[in-house]
Amino acid sequence: MMIRPFRALGASRRSPAPEDIGEDDALGGVRALQLVDAFEEQGSGWFWQTDREGRITYLSRKVAERVSARNGAAGAALTSLFQIDSDSPETERTLGFHLSSRTSFKEYSVRAVDGDADRWWSISGRPLIDANGNFQGFVGWGSDLTAKRRSEAEITRLALFDGLTGLANRQRMNLALDQTLAQIGIGYRTAALLLLDLDRFKAVNDTLGHQTGDALLKQVAQRLTRAVGDAGLVGRQGGDEFKVIVPSEADRAKLAVLADAIITALSQPYFIAGSSISIGCSIGIAVAPEDGQDSDTIVRSADLALYAAKGSGRGVHRFFREEMLDDARSRKQLEDDLRHALVADQFHLVYQPLVSTRDESIVGYETLLRWQHPERGAISPADFVPIAEECGMIEAIGSWVLRRACSDAACWPETVRVAVNVSPIQFANPALPAIVASALANSGIAPERLELEITESVFVTDGASTDAMFASLKGLGVRLSLDDFGTGYSSLGYLRRAPFDKIKIDRSFVCGAAVPGNRNAAIIRAIVTLAETLGMETTAEGVETQDEIAVIRDLGCTSIQGWVYGKAVSQADVLAQSAGGRVAAAPVGHRVSRAARSKVLRWAMLEVGGSSGEVRIRNLSPNGVMIDGIEFPAGATGMAVRLDLGDGRRVEGIVRWAxxxxxxxxxxxxxxxxxxxARSAAGRARAG
Incomplete structure (x- = not known):
């Protein structure tokens, strides 16, 4: 593909006459050609030359073979062999412009018009003028840019794509969102943003290891990409958070279908390294421009919707609503107030008794935290404890509770213990044993009188550090209690690992244990048997009716806790109860367990004899209903009636009181x- 002779680059404009060329000059010329050939064959550089019309008179063989596989390079126009990269910033003019204007150009990025389109070169050239000042064509040189281009492409890929999953990374998703929203601003288009958070991923990552967690994220990315398809751009924000941008879509029904499809796809079991893993997914959705016209606003809206989805039990999607912003502001205000509450002495403790099933003596009290806000009044722990955990206040509050509870217990009879809840965040703090030791020393109570209640969620952390924490706490002599037993994922494994002194049976198993046919009693019996085998005590939580006391006692539980013995009381009440020495408790709850009732307010049709009328349903249970709205005659007790409960079914019944x-x-x-x-909400809406 080469045309000889090749005039060496930089040669004199005046061509020497043959008689002027000596033997040394001839040898030098041959040597120069040899060096050029070696350079062309071994290096990445190459040369080219054209005539006055821009047709190739010389082109290095390795390039000629790549740019013109079918036609020879000789005689072909330079512009027919190469095309300029128009996106390259250094490209100001076309090759044709420089050839026609006879101007130099330097380091233009080009590739083959007909040939290896994946290969790129840098090309430079200048006009060739003879000794008489006549234009003879162009002479130029080039180098292979392919490796550089590939390296730059890889750098770009790493900068814009997630290295683990291959999805778009945070930077690319932010750029894409900005571009999408910019298009909305100049037209009447719409877009939606979906924020995804994996449920229970942290437990998988912590218990099965980061390698398994990474493999799980790869499979999640594949499923998510398939579920979204061509509907939008999928990216990973980091950790177990993902983002989907859906352009030109504002139909909430279609977005809901897409979100449900994603949740269904990601919730199917995963099989990794011989293990079956189940996780879930929560999704928050915001629609632009309705929920925001810039990136910050639309992301904030989707994030608030995701927060609402998690608060709804996870595994669901939620669309942004304006009241979510109000809730967020309220939470922020509550967080600010919470930071002030501790120093302003707005917290106080109350104590719920733990009663022995053997003689109904109070063997201990569980410490419960209360917050009396100066403006809002009493605020439920269910509202402020999660906020305290999120904003980092829980450790300071927990330490205060521990010190105050131990101080209060120092005034109780020495036979009465005090139980204090320890959050997973507190448990993960290496300083916890020192905090406990300080509370014991300052109060002067015996270590065995302090019972630390720990939930199963502490076991999602590293096993070695968890075991070390248990060993440190037991080394202080305090008692350990496993709280809410039966609500986690592998309770038996926890019992094998941790040195618990007591198991607290969750109220979900206690509730209804006295109702005939309920299976909870059998579950409680199994737990008690297990605890006795391991040398542990048992406390039944949430006991509310007196007939459950006898059942719990017969099943072998050590102690009972619940409203059946009254609500939690202040320190002054505890001291009053224990003034006589032995602290005894008397049941005050309902005597008999009743089937669950649903508080409703809706209309139904009542038939009595041959007449009918509309009544209101107020309380509904599987066995009966309370109604009002009509005057019942004297002697109505025992009267047969028929009720249409609103779903098309008619139920026969008897009036038991009127x-x-x-x-x-x-x-x-x-x-x-x-x-x-399930229909009560609709009924309340109609009644209102």
């Missing part, structure tokens, strides 16, 4: 409460 416009009806056959309770 007072004025109210009456209680017992169903002839139990009804499914769930189907009616």
């Amino acid at each position: 007072e004025g416009s109210r009456a209680g009806v017992e169903f002839a056959h139990p009804v499914a409460l769930d189907s009616h309770a």
Whole structure:
């Protein structure tokens, strides 16, 4: 593909006459050509030359073979072999412009018009003028840019794509969101942003290791990409958070379908290294421009929607609503108030008794934190404890609770223990044993009188550090109690690992244990047997009715905690109870367990004899209902009635009592409460 002779670059403009060329000059010329050939064959550089019309008169063989596989390079126009990269910033003019204007150019990025399109070169050239000042064509040189281009492409890929999953990374997603929103600003287009957070991923990552966690994220990325398809751009924000940008879509019904498809896809079991892993997904959705016209606003809106989805039990999607912003502001205000509450002495403690099933003596009290806000009044721990955990206040509050509880217990009988809850965040703090030791020393109570209640969530952290923490706490002589037993993922494994002194049986197993046919009693018996085998005590939580006391006692539980023995009381009340020495408790709750009731307010049709009328349903249970709205005659007790409960089914019943416009009806056959309770919201809306 070469045309000879090749005039060496930089040769004199005046061509020497043959008689002027000596033997040394001839040898030098041959040597120069040899060096050029070696350079062309071994290096990345190459040369080219054209005539006055811009047709190739010389082109290094290795380049000629790549740019013109079918036609020879000789005689071809330079512009027919190479095309300039128009996106290259250094490209100001076309090759044709420089050839026609006879001007130099330098380091233009080009590739083959017909040939190896994946290869790039840098090309430079200048006009060739003879000794008489006549234009003879162009002479130039070039170098291979392919390796550089590939390296730059890889750098770009690493800068814009997530290295683990291959999805767009945070930077690229931010750029894409900015571009999408900019298009909305100049037209009437829309877009949606979906923020995703994996549920239970942290537990997988911590218990099975980061290698398994990384493999899980790769599979999540693949499923997410398939679920979204061509509908939008999928990216990873970092950790277990993902983002989907859906351009030109504002139909909430379609977005809901997409979100549900994603949740379903990501919630199917994963199989990694022989293990079956189940996680979930929560999604927050914001639609532009309705929920925001710039990146910061639309991301904030989607994040608030995601927060709401997590608060709704996870595994669901939620669209942004304006009241979510109000809730966020309220949480922020509550957080600010919470930081002030501790120093302003707005917290106080109350104590709920733990009663022995053997003789109904109070063997201990569980410490419960209360916050009396100066303006809002009493604020539930369910509202402020999660905020304290999120804003980093829980450790300071927890330390205060521990010190105050130990100080209060120092005034109790020495046979009465004090139980204090320890959050997973506190448990993960290496300083916890020192904080406990300080509280014991300052109060002077015996270590065995302090019982630390720990939930199963502490076990999601590294096993070695967890075991070390348990060993340190037991070394202080305090008691350890496993709280809410049965609500986690692998409770038996925890019992094998941790040195607990007590198991607290969650109230979900206690509730209804005295109702005939309920299986909770069998579950409690199994837990008690397990605890006795391991040398542990048991406390039944959430006992509310007196008939449950006998059941819990017969099942072998060591102690009982719940409203059946009254609500939590202040330190002054505890001292009053223990003034006589032995602290005894008397049950004050309902005597008999009742089937669950659903508080509703909706209309139904009542048939009595041959007449019918509209009544209101107030309380609904599987066995009966309380109604009002009509005057019942004297002697209505025992009267047969028929009720249409609103779902098309008619239920037979008997009036068991009647007072004025109210009456209680017992169903002839139990009804499914769930189907009616699910409609109660709609009923309340109609009644309102």
